[in-house]
Amino acid sequence: AQTVTQSQPEMSVQEAETVTLSCTYDTSENNYYLFWYKQPPSRQMILVIRQEAYKQQNATENRFSVNFQKAAKSFSLKISDSQLGDTAMYFCAFTNLNTDKLIFGTGTRLQVFP
Amino acid sequence: DTAVSQTPKYLVTQMGNDKSIKCEQNLGHDTMYWYKQDSKKFLKIMFSYNNKELIINETVPNRFSPKSPDKAHLNLHINSLELGDSAVYFCASSQHALGYTFGSGTRLTVV
Structure with a gap:
């Protein structure tokens, strides 16, 4: 069975600093996709970043980047220059083209302090 | 323009009632889903439909019945609501x- 594990229930960071959120997953598939979603207090699910497993290059989106280690099945999210608006729950998620469903981790609550 | 819109945003109802949640997407996507997020924020898939056809049904009680009249709409009807459906x-x-x-x-809040 495919699983996604986020071992950090809560994290905090000071504004303008860098923080890394951890995610590991388990699958026997070779082709799959990984995502990080942000859920602010408004509860909207917002796609932060997406990584295709066949791409060795780590995805980046402005201040957000990932460290994708396929052999270790690790997919961490780095947030640089943290902003107060980054305060939210962050969910790591996995899917492959066979199942076509997102499997979520349990989430990490990130608090950015001034 | 809202890409995926669902109504209502809030629903408070008594145990035993029947309620529906509507969903519409204007992205032209073929697949639609219902996910449930519990009180601990855990997200889990309930159903998926591809072009009006049921693809995934993840061990959801029969009281939950999805309906897809066309590929842009996927509604969720819940019968005999229970406290645990909140x-x-x-x-x-x-x-x-x-x-x-x-x-x-x-x-959804069931009282």
């Missing part, structure tokens, strides 16, 4: 795992 329900759509777009969620 949660946030998200509708989503996707096209070949290229990206999943979520609605803003419906917070």
